[in-house]
Amino acid sequence: MRRVTSRSTGVVALWLLLAGFLLLGALPNQTASIRLGGLSLLWWYGGVLAPVMGVLVAIRWLAGPLPAPRRDG
Amino acid sequence: MTSVSRVLAVWLTPAALLAVPAALATHAEGGLWLGLVLLLAPLIVLGLPAAADPRNDRGSLFPVVTLLIAVGLLLWANIALAGDLAAWLGARRWQGIVVAAVSGWVLTAWRPLRRTAPLLLAIALVAAAAPLMQVGWATGLGPIAAWERVAAQPAFRFPAGSPWVTTGRALASVHGRAPLVFEEVHRLTAPAGGVVRARTLDGTRLSEIEWTLAPGQSVTLRSGDELVHGALRLRFEADKRVPGAPPSGAAWAEDRPRRWLERLGVLVTLLLGAAALLRAGLTVRLSRDGAGFLAGGLLLAFGWAQLWAVYAMLQSPDLFLGGVTLERLLEVPGAALFAEPWRRTLQVFLIAAGLALFLASSVALRERLGALDPTGGGEIGRDPGLWAALFGAAALASLWPVDPWTLTLLALGGVGCALGPATMWPPPPGRAALATTAGVVGLLVFATLAAAQLRGGGDALLSGVIGYPALAGGPAGAFVLWLGRRRAG
Numbered sequence: 139m140r141r142v143t144s145r146s147t148g149v150v151a152l153w154l155l156l157a158g159f160l161l162l163g164a165l166p167n168q169t170a171s172i173r174l175g176g177l178s179l180l181w182w183y184g185g186v187l188a189p190v191m192g193v194l195v196a197i198r199w200l201a202g203p204l205p206a207p208r209r210d211g
Numbered sequence: 212m213t214s215v216s217r218v219l220a221v222w223l224t225p226a227a228l229l230a231v232p233a234a235l236a237t238h239a240e241g242g243l244w245l246g247l248v249l250l251l252a253p254l255i256v257l258g259l260p261a262a263a264d265p266r267n268d269r270g271s272l273f274p275v276v277t278l279l280i281a282v283g284l285l286l287w288a289n290i291a292l293a294g295d296l297a298a299w300l301g302a303r304r305w306q307g308i309v310v311a312a313v314s315g316w317v318l319t320a321w322r323p324l325r326r327t328a329p330l331l332l333a334i335a336l337v338a339a340a341a342p343l344m345q346v347g348w349a350t351g352l353g354p355i356a357a358w359e360r361v362a363a364q365p366a367f368r369f370p371a372g373s374p375w376v377t378t379g380r381a382l383a384s385v386h387g388r389a390p391l392v393f394e395e396v397h398r399l400t401a402p403a404g405g406v407v408r409a410r411t412l413d414g415t416r417l418s419e420i421e422w423t424l425a426p427g428q429s430v431t432l433r434s435g436d437e438l439v440h441g442a443l444r445l446r447f448e449a450d451k452r453v454p455g456a457p458p459s460g461a462a463w464a465e466d467r468p469r470r471w472l473e474r475l476g477v478l479v480t481l482l483l484g485a486a487a488l489l490r491a492g493l494t495v496r497l498s499r500d501g502a503g504f505l506a507g508g509l510l511l512a513f514g515w516a517q518l519w520a521v522y523a524m525l526q527s528p529d530l531f532l533g534g535v536t537l538e539r540l541l542e543v544p545g546a547a548l549f550a551e552p553w554r555r556t557l558q559v560f561l562i563a564a565g566l567a568l569f570l571a572s573s574v575a576l577r578e579r580l581g582a583l584d585p586t587g588g589g590e591i592g593r594d595p596g597l598w599a600a601l602f603g604a605a606a607l608a609s610l611w612p613v614d615p616w617t618l619t620l621l622a623l624g625g626v627g628c629a630l631g632p633a634t635m636w637p638p639p640p641g642r643a644a645l646a647t648t649a650g651v652v653g654l655l656v657f658a659t660l661a662a663a664q665l666r667g668g669g670d671a672l673l674s675g676v677i678g679y680p681a682l683a684g685g686p687a688g689a690f691v692l693w694l695g696r697r698r699a700g
Contacts, residue, residue: 149258152251159247160474163240170240171465176355178362178464184243185517189510192251196506200258201499 148199155188155195215497215505216329220575221488222253223512225568226288226615229537231513232520233616236535238457239464244474246516248481250509256485257495257505259635273647274492274630275583275591277654281487281626282576283601286315288618289569290602291609295538296565298612299384300558305610311566312606315573319602320595325578331571332508338564339515342543342557346522349548357521364460367528371449372547375529378402379446382438385533391438391454398448400429405443411436440533447529456531463524476679480620483627483635483685491630492583537615541565620679621661628653628684632692645695653688657681 162170162183170180177185231249235242290311297307318324347353352360369376379402382391401407404426410419412435419439422430432438438454457463489495497505519540523530526545543549543557581592591597632653633646660680 143260145258145260149255152255152258156247156251156478159244168465173359173362176359178239180240181243181358181464184240184247185513188247189250189513192254193503193506193510196254196258197499197503200254200502200506201497 144199148195151195151199152192155191159184159188214328215501215508216332216571217575217578218253218257218489218495218505219508220328220332220568220571221579222249222485223509223568224285224289224572224619225565226285226292226537226619228512228516228568229292229540230616230619231516232523232540233535233537235517235520236524236530236540241470241473242520245477246513248478250506250513252478252481252485253489253509254506255482256490256635257497257502259486259490271643271647273650275580277626277629277650278487278491278580278583279591279601281622282580283605284618284622284625285576286573286601287605287608288613288615288622289572290315290605291613291618292537292615293565293569294609295536295612295615296541296562299538299542304612308606308609311569312602312609314566315570316599316602318570319573319577319598325574328571328574328578331567331574335564335567335571336511338560338567341560343515343518343522345553345557346526346544346548347518349545350522350526352525354518354521357518357525360460361521361524362460362464364463364528366459367453367456367524367531368450369447369453369529370527370545370547372545373447373449373527373529374546375445375447375532376449377446377546379444381442381444382440382533383442385440385536391440391533393432393434393436393438393454394452394458395434396431397451397454398429398431399438400427400446401443402427402446403444404428406441407443407445408439408441409436410439447532453528453531455533456528472682473678476682479685480624480627480679480681483631483681484623485627486634487626487630488579488623491634624679624681624684625654625657625661627681628657628688632685632688636689636692638692638695642695645692648695649688649691652691653684656687657684660684 159180162180170178170183172179174182227249231242231246233242234245290308293307293311294304295307297310298304318327347357350357371377374380379400399407401424404424407422407424407430408419409422409430409432410417411433424430523540523544526548527542530539530544541561543554543561546554548554549557577592577598584591629650633649638645638649657680660677660683664677664680
């Protein structure tokens with residue numbers, strides 16, 4: 139069975155962020171167009187929240203282990 | 212090619228970056244999706260597990276050739292954009308092309324300048340941020356207030372200070388494909404005279420009419436009439452609706468019927484393109500700082516694109532005339548906001564940002580190609596003759612106007628279908644030929660559909676797939692990989 143790495147967690151989280159945008163846009167009654175604090179919900183999500191979350195996910199989960207230091211001798 | 216700045220420079224070519232504000236201005240939802248995918252696709256791809264031995268790809272010439280063609284297409288798209296910009300700013304098209312192509316070639320050919328991508332990216336960031344802050348300060352509106360103002364516009368109208376109103380411009384300088392349909396009575400003046408052609412509604416019948424105007428003479432078009440693009444310089448009326456603009460700010464901001472296939476097409480094309488450009492044949496290890504810098508850089512670019520689109524729509528609604536095109540986004544918005552020489556200075560900043568980003572991309576693309584060299588020594592990346600031919604061919608091709616974003620999608624989709632599936636789903640060790648077979652099949656399917664796209668045609672479902680050929684090319688390559696694995700298993 140394949141081991142779940144922190145990178146895989148990060149990739150899944152990034153996919154979920156993308157899916158969230160499509161889901162929000164698909165909500166009935168133009169829910170995504172509701173204005174909140176000046177911006178539409180869709181813009182809050184797609185332009186602010188998801189990009190910032192994407193950065194946090196990248197910092198938290200996408201960094202790979204650095205190569206082990208070479209041992210001399 | 213693991214340096215964060217080089218990954219950023221390969222991915223964020225000027226044409227790719229400017230496509231986001233152009234899409235945002237055209238429609239909020241579609242632009243947000245494009246920007247979000249452009250930001251997250253490289254992160255998803257760099258987070259995928261590494262191939263057992265990425266050097267497997269180095270035995271084959273196929274990845275090198277496809278990547279070379281993709282790099283050529285990307286250079287072509289960006290050099291063509293430089294030509295469009297030069298023509299838009301009143302210079303000759305070839306002048307912009309020569310400046311971009313020669314400086315790009317010198318940078319890739321001259322060894323001491325090859326490690327300048329981080330510096331060039333920093334220059335691009337500062338030079339793009341300065342005009343943005345200046346425009347924000349001059350309008351006196353923060354980002355959210357500016358967005359609110361745009362979304363509350365009852366209509367997008369020509370400002371009195373617009374060059375389309377004051378001096379007039381030739382419609383030939385508008386490369387957009389949107390029809391110039393008028394929604395209200397509009398008087399057009401030909402400052403130098405000439406022939407105006409329009410399709411007018413006569414009852415329910417559409418007829419083409421031609422007027423020959425003396426210098427300074429005007430013609431009035433009615434609601435529903437369509438102006439035919441031409442080389443004639445025309446002046447529009449201030450405070451009249453811009454033909455081709457959304458009906459209102461609310462219509463721009465609100466939902467519209469979902470275009471699922473289009474969304475999927477953007478996602479698949481950019482994801483496969485990112486896999487091919489940033490991962491194929493490479494082992495990429497990001498440190499925590501590196502991941503932060505990369506994601507932060509992408510976030511900054513997306514943030515800039517959003518703000519630039521909003522301020523441009525607010526201050527220069529004439530941007531919509533005939534459809535939003537990339538080169539017009541490199542114009543400082545709001546002709547009345549800045550007096551000379553400040554306006555020209557800000558313009559120089561924007562052009563410097565675009566050129567620095569293009570040069571950073573050229574250097575990074577050269578290095579990317581060199582990293583895939585089958586000899587392992589990166590000779591392809593060091594051959595000045597090859598790069599002179601590549602820049603020369605791209606410059607020659609750029610003499611004819613093309614849509615830089617369509618070319619970028621073609622490059623990303625093509626190389627994505629050829630190399631993407633095997634990069635994201637590597638064949639077992641020792642089966643490098645399977646990756647090549649899958650790549651050839653994916654590329655053939657992509658090329659067939661791209662040719663159909665160029666010929667135009669198709670409808671409904673088919674037109675969606677033809678519009679984004681990677682929707683069929685990527686899965687075709689993946690299917691071949693699956694078949695090969697099954698037979699081997």
